[in-house]
Amino acid sequence: MNLTYEKCGDYLIPNIIPNPEPEGELRKFGLMWKHYLKEYKSGIYQGMVLSGKLKEHLLMVQEQAESQFDALVEQMTEREGVMEQLKEENQMLWVQKMNNIRARAEEIIRTKRLYS
Numbered sequence: 001m002n003l004t005y006e007k008c009g010d011y012l013i014p015n016i017i018p019n020p021e022p023e024g025e026l027r028k029f030g031l032m033w034k035h036y037l038k039e040y041k042s043g044i045y046q047g048m049v050l051s052g053k054l055k056e057h058l059l060m061v062q063e064q065a066e067s068q069f070d071a072l073v074e075q076m077t078e079r080e081g082v083m084e085q086l087k088e089e090n091q092m093l094w095v096q097k098m099n100n101i102r103a104r105a106e107e108i109i110r111t112k113r114l115y116s
Contacts, residue, residue, distance in 0.1 A: 019052040022059060029069070030062030033113065065109050072105040 005012040026034065034054075037045040048054035077083070082101065087094040 021052070021055045024055070024059045026055070026058055027062060027066075029065035029109065029113075030058040032110065033061045033065075034058050061113070065113060068112075069105050069109050072108060073101055076101045076105060 004015045004017075006015055007013075034045075037048070045054070048057055077098070080097065080101065082094060082097045086097070
């Protein structure tokens with residue numbers, strides 16, 4: 001962050017210009033982590049906001065969480081035998097099992113992220 005000052009009467013007022021934020025869209029896991037930091041770790045959250053590192057951090061956490069989520073879903077579907085054949089035979093059962101697997105994987109990621 002580059003600080004410059006502007007004279008206003010007898011006072012020097014800082015011109016605070018934030019660094020450009022990294023490109024990328026915050027999705028589910030990034031937004032969940034942002035909410036957690038804001039609610040429960042406000043000092044860390046405010047420090048990241050002021051240093052301009054919040055979005056970069058959130059995008060990194062989001063990328064890690066999404067890759068872990070995808071790996072968990074894949075492992076669980078293989079272990080539980082939820083394959084395309086089941087989808088063709090009984091679509092509603094396949095949807096039910098996949099929703100259950102995705103919910104469990106999301107809970108594992110959320111719990112692991114919060115308590116590690």
